[in-house]
Amino acid sequence: MGCTWTDWSEHYNEGRGFRRLGDQEKGLLVEHAPAPEGGRALDIGCGTGELSVYLTSLGYTVDGADFAEGALERARAEHAEVEGVRWLSLDVEHGDLADLAEDGYDLIVLRLSIAFIRDRARVLRALVARPRSPTIGEATGTSASPAVSLSQTSR
Numbered sequence: 001m002g003c004t005w006t007d008w009s010e011h012y013n014e015g016r017g018f019r020r021l022g023d024q025e026k027g028l029l030v031e032h033a034p035a036p037e038g039g040r041a042l043d044i045g046c047g048t049g050e051l052s053v054y055l056t057s058l059g060y061t062v063d064g065a066d067f068a069e070g071a072l073e074r075a076r077a078e079h080a081e082v083e084g085v086r087w088l089s090l091d092v093e094h095g096d097l098a099d100l101a102e103d104g105y106d107l108i109v110l111r112l113s114i115a116f117i118r119d120r121a122r123v124l125r126a127l128v129a130r131p132r133s134p135t136i137g138e139a140t141g142t143s144a145s146p147a148v149s150l151s152q153t154s155r
Contacts, residue, residue: 021050025111033107033135035059042105042127042134044092045113049075049085055107056084063101067091093117097126104130109137 035041039060043052046064048071055062065088066072072087079085088099108127110117117123128134 021054021111026054029054029058029137033058033137036106039106040101040104040132041107041109042100044108044110044127045116046075046087047071047112049079049087051109051111052085052087053079053082055109056082060084060107062086063088063105065090065092065100067095092127093119093123100127100130102130104128104132105134106132107137108134111137 035055035058041052041055041060041062043049043055043062043064046052046066047068049064052062052064052075062085064072064075064085066075067090069089072089075087090097090099105127114120124136128136
């Protein structure tokens with residue numbers, strides 16, 4: 001893929017983003033990933049935070065993580081009034097996962113970001129190694145035809 005941290009930050013600093021969260025994706029989350037009481041979600045590659053904020057509206061407390069500081073700056077500015085979301089600067093593939101919730105997550109989403117993780121198996125194992133058995137959600141495709149995959153992990 002060849003994109004660096006600097007490339008991504010510039011992308012967001014220039015006011016660009018990615019496709020908006022669609023009604024079809026929202027519906028799938030409502031139907032298949034309702035927030036349990038005290039539910040926690042991790043949004044990997046959160047970008048400007050649209051999905052993180054939507055997850056708070058479903059009842060989740062959310063950690064929105066991205067390695068592009070430009071994206072996080074926009075997320076913090078655009079969603080300053082939103083409660084229940086914490087913005088984390090994190091390279092999930094090469095960084096230290098110590099800032100993630102010690103008690104784990106009920107839902108981990110990698111919307112439009114899984115393709116940019118080279119060692120997907122190692123990263124996913126590290127994310128689900130914490131307590132709880134999260135549902136893992138991946139989204140790819142186009143706005144007209146999003147491809148969404150939800151899978152339940154087990155220990």
